[in-house]
Amino acid sequence: MLKSTFISKHYEAILQISAKSTMRNIIERNVMSTPSPESTPLSTLLALLESIALPRNILLCVSGSIAAYKALELASTLKKLHINVAVVMSESAKKFIAPLSFEAITHIKVLHADTESWENGKQALAADILPESKSLDSGAPESCNHIAYARWAQLCILAPASANSLAKLAHGIADTLPIQTLLATNAPILCAPAMNTQMLLCAQTQANLATLSNMGIQIIAPRVGLLACNTTGSGALANIEEILFALLTAGMNGAVDSSLESNASRNAARFWCAKEVCITGGGASAMIDSVRAITNHSSGLQASALAIALHSLGAKVTLIASAFPLPLPEAIRKIHATSNEDFTHALAQVAQERKQPESKQSLDSGDPRVVLFMAAALVDFAPESAKEHKIKKHDTNSTLQLTLMQKSDVLSSLSESDFVKIGFKAEDNLESALPNALSMLYPSGVPDESNTGRLGKGCEIVCLNTLESNPFGSINNRFTLLNRQSLHDKHTIVQCESDSKLALAYKIAHFVQTTLESTAPECAKS
Numbered sequence: 001m002l003k004s005t006f007i008s009k010h011y012e013a014i015l016q017i018s019a020k021s022t023m024r025n026i027i028e029r030n031v032m033s034t035p036s037p038e039s040t041p042l043s044t045l046l047a048l049l050e051s052i053a054l055p056r057n058i059l060l061c062v063s064g065s066i067a068a069y070k071a072l073e074l075a076s077t078l079k080k081l082h083i084n085v086a087v088v089m090s091e092s093a094k095k096f097i098a099p100l101s102f103e104a105i106t107h108i109k110v111l112h113a114d115t116e117s118w119e120n121g122k123q124a125l126a127a128d129i130l131p132e133s134k135s136l137d138s139g140a141p142e143s144c145n146h147i148a149y150a151r152w153a154q155l156c157i158l159a160p161a162s163a164n165s166l167a168k169l170a171h172g173i174a175d176t177l178p179i180q181t182l183l184a185t186n187a188p189i190l191c192a193p194a195m196n197t198q199m200l201l202c203a204q205t206q207a208n209l210a211t212l213s214n215m216g217i218q219i220i221a222p223r224v225g226l227l228a229c230n231t232t233g234s235g236a237l238a239n240i241e242e243i244l245f246a247l248l249t250a251g252m253n254g255a256v257d258s259s260l261e262s263n264a265s266r267n268a269a270r271f272w273c274a275k276e277v278c279i280t281g282g283g284a285s286a287m288i289d290s291v292r293a294i295t296n297h298s299s300g301l302q303a304s305a306l307a308i309a310l311h312s313l314g315a316k317v318t319l320i321a322s323a324f325p326l327p328l329p330e331a332i333r334k335i336h337a338t339s340n341e342d343f344t345h346a347l348a349q350v351a352q353e354r355k356q357p358e359s360k361q362s363l364d365s366g367d368p369r370v371v372l373f374m375a376a377a378l379v380d381f382a383p384e385s386a387k388e389h390k391i392k393k394h395d396t397n398s399t400l401q402l403t404l405m406q407k408s409d410v411l412s413s414l415s416e417s418d419f420v421k422i423g424f425k426a427e428d429n430l431e432s433a434l435p436n437a438l439s440m441l442y443p444s445g446v447p448d449e450s451n452t453g454r455l456g457k458g459c460e461i462v463c464l465n466t467l468e469s470n471p472f473g474s475i476n477n478r479f480t481l482l483n484r485q486s487l488h489d490k491h492t493i494v495q496c497e498s499d500s501k502l503a504l505a506y507k508i509a510h511f512v513q514t515t516l517e518s519t520a521p522e523c524a525k526s
Contacts, residue, residue, distance in 0.1 A: 016042050046080055050081060050082070051503040052502060055082055055155040055250075057179065060088070062159060063176070065161075065162045066162035067194035085105075086106065086111045086140065088110070088111040095111060108269040115144050116195045150182075152184035157243065158182065159191075169210075195222075196227060200222065252313055255356055276371065278373070279307050279310070279372075281300040281375050281378070282322030283296040283322055292390070292391070294381070294383070299325055301475070302375055302424075303499075311333070321334070373422045375463075381404040423464075423488045430466050433498070435450060439456060441483070443456050462483075463480075479507070483515045
């Protein structure tokens with residue numbers, strides 16, 4: 001017995017040393033190895049999200065699931081967005097991961113059975129946990145108990161959410177600290193289930209998920225993957241990106257606070273809810289031979305940002321693109337296209353699907369057209385005919401001459417009865433570009449009033465950007481927004497100063513909303 005006690009204490013000491021070592025490694029990795037904003041799709045997404053007003057105080061509730069270790073990555077990701085993260089752990093969760101690991105990342109004491117305290121004043125972390133940080137962040141809860149943590153939270157995430165924790169939350173069984181805290185909060189709640197496939201699909205769990213959803217709790221669907229039980233199926237914790245998108249949606253729906261800005265968000269969410277939206281992005285190409293092509297430098301980043309923004313506002317989004325530089329929500333439909341013909345075929349498919357009986361049944365009394373954001377940079381000129389095989393240098397006379405033919409304009413060819421056409425135009429400078437952008441607002445094929453030979457494209461809105469300060473692939477952009485009123489009243493032209501492409505996506509969405517709302521009666525008559 002004495003030997004067993006000695007081994008147990010010795011093992012606990014080893015665990016403490018290991019935990020501290022892990023903590024140092026986490027700190028060093030976060031500080032020294034943070035990728036640059038353009039190094040990975042996720043880090044680019046984080047750089048874009050930094051420009052968005054997300055909830056500042058997030059409560060992360062961790063239940064007893066093997067996926068608890070992934071909550072560490074979620075906490076770390078939220079901290080990179082400069083969000084205050086407080087963690088509440090069940091006793092079962094502590095069997096999978098130590099509270100110290102979370103404290104090393106969040107700098108806020110983890111609330112669990114051994115730390116709950118009803119003393120007033122902020123709880124300082126022990127000096128041996130973070131020697132260089134003697135006290136908590138200024139954004140920490142006032143005291144370490146479930147009521148203080150519940151009041152502090154602007155948004156709560158239950159991740160991972162085990163079958164047990166879902167059942168308790170659905171029926172108000174408050175016998176663990178995470179559930180007690182969630183029952184005591186007024187903040188919006190997101191749930192990310194993680195469990196065995198059969199546990200997920202059983203009638204009781206499905207009923208509990210339905211109950212929680214009916215309560216207004218947002219369920220982040222688990223993904224299909226290899227589970228801890230060594231089977232492949234649905235039940236794996238959603239990817240970090242998918243949880244971030246759910247967080248963004250909660251913020252954009254105005255659920256976090258009741259400010260005027262949030263009221264505007266709620267209005268936007270009502271306008272875009274279930275609206276059919278199609279976005280094109282990236283650069284098209286035209287083949288020269290079997291390996292070479294004429295193309296452009298469009299990265300597709302603005303189109304992906306638009307897709308994320310409109311999805312977060314509730315729209316049903318289809319993204320047709322040659323490149324997908326950002327992680328995208330699972331609910332966004334993605335169609336890969338490389339040539340003008342690919343884009344044309346995909347757009348025709350979208351228009352045809354909208355006319356199907358099952359789609360017509362879902363239409364409201366408003367404008368039945370698909371809202372099209374034509375952000376793709378399509379090919380204007382293409383070789384007269386592409387060679388079937390690679391052109392060899394020794395078969396040429398030191399020069400290669402190509403005959404380029406003008407391609408038909410895809411945007412002009414689209415019917416205004418199928419699409420609300422929102423054109424995108426990139427130019428070298430604003431002064432020379434503005435007349436070209438305005439001409440796009442005239443009906444398709446109709447010359448503009450300047451007698452320059454420019455033909456209209458039937459756009460209701462044009463988003464003009466210039467490349468002088470924001471080159472292709474940049475995280476930032478700048479837009480000049482025009483609608484048909486701008487043809488007669490230059491005061492209606494909106495200048496959007498340089499900002500992140502995601503922030504600008506919301507500004508574009510707002511401009512489109514106000515324009516379409518102002519012309520709604522006219523659309524209804526047509």
